Amino acid sequence: MRRDAGVPSYANNIFVSAGLQKALMVVVKLLASGEGETQTGVLTPIPCPHTLPMLLDEAGVMLVPYQLREDRGWAVDLEELHRALKTARGRCKPRAIYISNPGNPTGHVQDRNSIEEVIQFAAAERLFLLVDEVHQDSVYGQSKEFISYKKVLFEMGKEYSETVELVSLNSLSSACMGECGLRAGYMEVVNMDPDVMLFVDTMLCGDISTPVTGQLALDLMVNPPKPGDPSCDTYTQEILLRRATLSQNAKRAQEFLNGLPGMSCQPVMGGIYLYPRLRLLSEITEQAKVLEVEADVLYCQKLLEEEGVFVGAGCQHGGTTGNHHLRFCILVPPHTLEEALDRLGSFHRRLWADSCTLTKV
Structure with missing residues (x-):
């Protein structure tokens, strides 16, 4: 109420x-x-x-x-x-x-x-x-x-x-x-x-x-602590810090992901996830067909194996757009987010460069 x-x-x-x-x-x-x-x-x-x-x-x-x-x-x-x-x-x-x-x-x-x-x-x-x-x-x-x-x-x-x-x-x-x-x-x-x-x-x-x-x-x-309760100040500070961190993480991750080739992310208003669109070049999509898995699933598997970063695949469950997406959780400490973004960026640019090289050859 x-x-x-x-x-x-x-x-x-x-x-x-x-x-x-x-x-x-x-x-x-x-x-x-x-x-x-x-x-x-x-x-x-x-x-x-x-x-x-x-x-x-x-x-x-x-x-x-x-x-x-x-x-x-x-x-x-x-x-x-x-x-x-x-x-x-x-x-x-x-x-x-x-x-x-x-x-x-x-x-x-x-x-x-x-x-x-x-x-x-x-x-x-x-x-x-x-x-x-x-x-x-x-x-x-x-x-x-x-x-x-x-x-x-x-x-x-x-x-x-x-x-x-x-x-x-x-x-x-x-x-x-x-x-x-x-x-x-x-x-x-x-x-x-x-x-x-x-x-x-x-x-x-x-x-x-x-x-x-x-x-x-x-x-x-x-029913959180009220003004005058012994724990009210501590509780308020922790909740405000969490919310501020979540907002800053969302902004930081969105800017980073939008700066990667073949990736774009809509502005986020709330929640604990980003859902960026992922454009993959032909090498990984063809490999995914051979392995009989979704291309975004293969992308996430490779990212985990090579960089130790776990990101969810955005399988669409009945969607008809044909686009690939990632589920990226931002409810983490800022330093953890930075390390994850750094490893994701390294993996993505390497994958993109290799695919472009193969395409030119």
Whole structure:
């Protein structure tokens, strides 16, 4: 309620889980049904969190890809949503749309108008909104702010606030605290049928419970020390330092990557990743075909073997652009980032020079 300027929340609508994936799996399994043309489909952004396609497959639902607009900083495009939905019908039964805001791994932060468009689309098409908001505390783009889907939904009037079904997900591991190993997150459900909520509660309780240490850290994340508390100054200084470091890392890495031949990176507004586009010359793409792997996967394997730097491949999971991308995490100390960039740059320039030499020969 503090975050959303007084929009009401109710304890019975909030479920703590052993991480975001556990909570999301419960909801997706409740949506899953049918086979063939009646199989549940979930509209999924491309690019998306790397674990999402596997989760949807395990839950038995079909991934329905919609392409984010790279030329607009990885924005959600309403026309693309309609295209994806129209294409999916006849192959499956779309019942939900997954949104990541701030974007994972793109770093895009939606503005109010974009959020309203998605809510109106979901309402018109009777789609369940699955909103991943785990990077909400990591927004650093100039003149950008995080606005929750729930806040916008309740400001759009009863036509939407009393009808659109929404689940908002948050997690300890992707916030400024970054405590991945503690495995704790939560979700807030809006407008879900009370009878269905009983199954949510049962499925979460029947699985592995959230670790006590994770619950303690989660409580600290959502209810931090207040002015006058003994630890308030220390906590505030550490959080501000983390956010400043994240912002500086994003700017530094973006400038560096844009300076490499064949690489370009959209401005990042929030989150812990950069998602640069990678143009590869024919030598590595041909080698990838022989090895039967994606070219960006081969690039990442070579980078790890030769320089000891681990970068994620940006496999598009149903995307049709034919472009290659990398997932580059910036939630690291500045000196670690500099070493990683230096090794990445050395590897990339060497690979590029070798490819150009072979092309000339």
